[in-house]
Amino acid sequence: MIRSILAAGVLLASTGAFAQGAFPARPITMIVAFPPGGVADITARPTAAAMEKILKQPVSVTNRPGAAGAVGNAAVANAKPDGYTILMALSSISVIPAADELFNRRPAYALDQFAPIALISADPTILVSHPSLPVKTLKDLVALARARPGELSYSSSGVYGALHMPMEIFMHATKLKMRHVPTTGGGPAINAILGGHVALTAGGPAAISGHVKAGKMRPLASWGATRHASYPNVPTFMEMGYKNVEYYIWAGMFAPKATPDAVMKVLRDTARKTVADPDFRKAMAAVDSLVQYKDAPEFQQYWMADAKRLAGLVRIVGKVEAKK
Amino acid sequence: MAETFQNLLLGFSVALQPSILVYAFVGCLIGTLVGMMPGLGPLAGISLLLPATFGLNPIIAIVLLAGVYYGAMYGGSTTSILLRIPGEAASVMTCVDGYAMTQRGRAGPALAIAAIGSFVAGTLGVIGLMLLAPTLAEFALRFGPPEYTALLLMGLFILAYMSGGSMLKTLAMAALGLMLGMIGIDVMSGYTRFSLGIVELGDGVGIVPVAVGLFGVSEILLAAGATAALPVQRPKLRELIPSREEFRLSAGPIARGSLLGFMIGIIPGSAHIISSFVSYGIERRLSKHPERFGQGAIEGVAGPESANNAAATGAFVPMMALGIPTSPVTAVMIAAIMVHGILPGPMLIQQQPELFWGFVASMYVGNVVLLILNLPMVGLFVNLLRIPYAYLYPCILCFCILGTYSVSNSLVDVWILLVMGGLGYVLRKLGYDLAPVALGLVLAPMLELSLRQSLAMSAGDYGIFLDRPIATTMLALGVVLFLFALKPLVFKGKDWRDQVGLEKQ
Numbered sequence: 001m002i003r004s005i006l007a008a009g010v011l012l013a014s015t016g017a018f019a020q021g022a023f024p025a026r027p028i029t030m031i032v033a034f035p036p037g038g039v040a041d042i043t044a045r046p047t048a049a050a051m052e053k054i055l056k057q058p059v060s061v062t063n064r065p066g067a068a069g070a071v072g073n074a075a076v077a078n079a080k081p082d083g084y085t086i087l088m089a090l091s092s093i094s095v096i097p098a099a100d101e102l103f104n105r106r107p108a109y110a111l112d113q114f115a116p117i118a119l120i121s122a123d124p125t126i127l128v129s130h131p132s133l134p135v136k137t138l139k140d141l142v143a144l145a146r147a148r149p150g151e152l153s154y155s156s157s158g159v160y161g162a163l164h165m166p167m168e169i170f171m172h173a174t175k176l177k178m179r180h181v182p183t184t185g186g187g188p189a190i191n192a193i194l195g196g197h198v199a200l201t202a203g204g205p206a207a208i209s210g211h212v213k214a215g216k217m218r219p220l221a222s223w224g225a226t227r228h229a230s231y232p233n234v235p236t237f238m239e240m241g242y243k244n245v246e247y248y249i250w251a252g253m254f255a256p257k258a259t260p261d262a263v264m265k266v267l268r269d270t271a272r273k274t275v276a277d278p279d280f281r282k283a284m285a286a287v288d289s290l291v292q293y294k295d296a297p298e299f300q301q302y303w304m305a306d307a308k309r310l311a312g313l314v315r316i317v318g319k320v321e322a323k324k
Numbered sequence: 325m326a327e328t329f330q331n332l333l334l335g336f337s338v339a340l341q342p343s344i345l346v347y348a349f350v351g352c353l354i355g356t357l358v359g360m361m362p363g364l365g366p367l368a369g370i371s372l373l374l375p376a377t378f379g380l381n382p383i384i385a386i387v388l389l390a391g392v393y394y395g396a397m398y399g400g401s402t403t404s405i406l407l408r409i410p411g412e413a414a415s416v417m418t419c420v421d422g423y424a425m426t427q428r429g430r431a432g433p434a435l436a437i438a439a440i441g442s443f444v445a446g447t448l449g450v451i452g453l454m455l456l457a458p459t460l461a462e463f464a465l466r467f468g469p470p471e472y473t474a475l476l477l478m479g480l481f482i483l484a485y486m487s488g489g490s491m492l493k494t495l496a497m498a499a500l501g502l503m504l505g506m507i508g509i510d511v512m513s514g515y516t517r518f519s520l521g522i523v524e525l526g527d528g529v530g531i532v533p534v535a536v537g538l539f540g541v542s543e544i545l546l547a548a549g550a551t552a553a554l555p556v557q558r559p560k561l562r563e564l565i566p567s568r569e570e571f572r573l574s575a576g577p578i579a580r581g582s583l584l585g586f587m588i589g590i591i592p593g594s595a596h597i598i599s600s601f602v603s604y605g606i607e608r609r610l611s612k613h614p615e616r617f618g619q620g621a622i623e624g625v626a627g628p629e630s631a632n633n634a635a636a637t638g639a640f641v642p643m644m645a646l647g648i649p650t651s652p653v654t655a656v657m658i659a660a661i662m663v664h665g666i667l668p669g670p671m672l673i674q675q676q677p678e679l680f681w682g683f684v685a686s687m688y689v690g691n692v693v694l695l696i697l698n699l700p701m702v703g704l705f706v707n708l709l710r711i712p713y714a715y716l717y718p719c720i721l722c723f724c725i726l727g728t729y730s731v732s733n734s735l736v737d738v739w740i741l742l743v744m745g746g747l748g749y750v751l752r753k754l755g756y757d758l759a760p761v762a763l764g765l766v767l768a769p770m771l772e773l774s775l776r777q778s779l780a781m782s783a784g785d786y787g788i789f790l791d792r793p794i795a796t797t798m799l800a801l802g803v804v805l806f807l808f809a810l811k812p813l814v815f816k817g818k819d820w821r822d823q824v825g826l827e828k829q
Contacts, residue, residue, distance in 0.1 A: 035371060035652070035656070035732075036371040036372075036374045036375065036656055036659065037371070037374060037655055037656040037658070037659025037660070038659070041659070042659060042662070042663060045375055045378060045663075061375065062733060063371065063732070063733070064732065064733055064734075065527075065732050066523070066524050066526065066527050066732060066734065067509060067523055067524065067526030067527050068509070068526075070523050070526060071523050071524055071526075071527075071734075074523055099514055102514075103514060103515055103516065105516055105521075106521050108523045150783065151783075153780070153781055158511055159511065159512060159513060159514040160514055179780055179781065179783060180780060181469070181777050181780045181781055182511055182512055182777070182780075183511075183773075183777070184511060184773070185655075187648065187649040187650075187655050187658075188592070190648060191465070191592050191648050191649075191650065192468065192469075194465055194646065194648060195465035195466060195467070195468050195592075196465075196468075197468030197469060197781060198781065206662065206667060207668075209667045209669070210647050210667040210668050210669015210670070210671060210672070211647070211669045211670065213669060213671065214669050214670040214671050216669075216670060283378075283663065285665075286662075286663060286664060286665035287662055287663055287665070288667065
């Protein structure tokens with residue numbers, strides 16, 4: 001009996017030492033805080049497949065949807081920091097704590113519980129209008145919205161969601177007032193404009209592309225820094241003179257904060273090799289998503305600036321809503 | 325017409341390729357199993373399978389996933405009928421009369437009618453999809469928030485009008501369901517309501533754990549508390565086949581359920597589950613013997629089961645004709661073709677004729693496969709009842725918990741399941757009907773969201789409901805039904821409910 005306990009102890013100690021020696025020694029779980037089929041999931045699957053080839057260990061994608069991503073993000077924030085649980089997050093990771101603060105909720109997680117691994121992709125949203133709206137350009141739209149304050153309506157993926165924030169950035173910059181019709185996701189937001197129930201929406205480039213080509217929506221401007229390759233005729237807000245109107249739905253990988261440096265290095269190296277993988281490139285091109293790689297230090301900087309700006313915006317929007 | 329026929333030939337030339345045929349069969353098989361697993365519904369099933377389709381070609385991917393989807397709709401009825409455990413949310417109504425039939429030794433006919441009804445509804449649905457998709461899709465888009473609000477209100481009025489048993493008890497249960505539906509993040513403002521600080525409750529209480537808990541777990545608890553051990557059933561082969569009378573009674577409900585389900589299925593949103601509730605209500609109202617409902621009326625199985633299958637097919641209309649996801653299930657299916665570089669949109673049918681027509685043809689094949697798969701299995705499934713309850717029920721409880729957990733890998737859902745099981749036990753001991761709780765829970769968040777979206781569109785002007793013909797018509801119809809329901813309260817003694825024996829309790 002005692003011998004077997006001792007043997008088990010030795011065995012445990014040796015696997016422990018082995019795990020410390022070479023990361024990864026067992027399968028890695030990549031958490032996606034959204035249901036299958038969404039942007040995060042579609043980015044995570046090819047990323048995980050490429051990482052598997054590089055790390056020679058299975059990387060399995062686990063969907064933990066709930067509360068607009070708060071559930072899955074919190075799960076990784078509180079996971080054991082050993083690198084075996086990582087997160088494929090969307091830009092909404094920065095907005096959730098700010099919204100929690102605004103509503104005096106116990107925050108699901110804090111941003112400083114995460115260590116960034118790498119930025120994988122960033123897609124600018126594109127402003128589209130219903131064809132019945134008498135505007136051909138962004139300039140027309142601004143003029144119309146100014147002439148009829150509070151009358152034009154737009155749909156979003158949900159309050160403070162990925163398709164709500166870009167509209168707020170735009171309205172904040174132009175001091176325009178419009179009606180907000182939140183829905184429960186990117187799909188319903190697009191349906192609302194297709195049916196003519198709202199006049200405008202900010203859409204992901206891939207999600208709207210078929211409708212734009214069929215003439216069911218009119219693209220007016222892009223939130224990107226440069227013109228989107230699939231929409232060469234659509235100007236950016238910045239070209240049109242709105243300097244700070246820039247927004248991306250980005251996807252990036254994170255690990256829990258206390259993950260050891262050695263493990264982080266392996267994960268960062270893997271991410272760098274992943275974005276160069278031809279199969280990964282092909283998969284991202286198929287969904288019309290722009291690969292935008294940034295290693296941890298630059299990503300950290302980018303992320304913090306983005307988070308600060310969005311949190312500020314949430315507070316401004318929240319105060320406006322409260323006044324009504 | 326000739327063009328349609330040619331296209332369909334193209335479709336069959338795709339769908340009858342051995343590789344695609346095999347995947348259609350596998351999809352139907354997996355779907356049937358997923359539907360039978362308590363808690364695991366079509367959404368969970370195709371979500372779990374989605375990653376596996378990334379390596380296949382898009383036609384195979386969509387044929388496989390569609391097979392899982394309508395296969396689950398077939399399979400969902402099995403556990404509802406045999407064990408009173410809804411295999412998926414749309415089968416809640418089937419529990420009521422299906423299980424009553426099982427208790428009367430008519431499990432075989434109930435299962436057979438459910439399979440035949442699903443087959444008829446599925447096939448009619450595919451014909452509708454094939455001939456009417458572009459026309460109906462434009463109609464579907466006109467369903468904005470105001471129309472949706474009107475539809476849901478009509479659903480609630482129908483519930484009040486059609487309910488069996490004590491009106492007070494029914495409304496109390498509906499109110500409980502509506503209140504449970506208030507839990508979670510308010511989509512319009514972002515405030516969290518009644519979540520007790522549990523992050524998972526931010527999404528609200530899911531219908532899956534509530535339905536499985538209220539119906540399934542409570543049934544297991546009741547069986548454990550029964551003083552006399554339940555007799556194990558030994559059905560004979562002769563009793564597996566529906567009688568001529570049962571066929572005759574089912575024909576109307578299947579036809580009406582198919583039409584109703586298809587129409588509701590087309591409408592964007594997650595209202596598909598109400599198709600089975602509404603169908604049940606209509607059949608009870610139309611029946612010459614409404615008192616039989618709840619005691620094992622075959623119409624109460626035939627109608628809702630046809631309706632939920634037709635709704636599943638109806639949901640493909642806007643998905644294929646417009647390339648828009650109108651429900652979580654079709655959203656996952658669109659993702660499945662998007663990863664192959666096919667971007668959804670209204671040009672989908674023109675640009676990808678092989679995809680669309682192959683898909684349509686595969687659904688004809690799939691429905692036949694499901695019928696062949698399900699009818700002989702009726703005998704097998706019914707024999708499950710031979711297992712003594714002491715062994716059967718612990719296994720079922722285990723499956724309930726596993727199925728519920730696996731939907732979103734959430735332990736909170738398991739706790740909801742168990743609490744609802746306890747609650748359902750108490751309520752059933754007190755003689756309450758539980759179906760209105762499930763309906764209330766489904767309707768509350770959708771109704772609130774669409775009402776407030778409508779008001780956001782009109783800047784707070786209720787006139788929006790009167791400006792739009794579809795919404796106005798449905799609201800008027802709902803109000804008329806509501807007044808009918810109120811009539812007996814005003815004119816005592818003239819209660820049709822009393823005449824037809826509904827108030828007996």
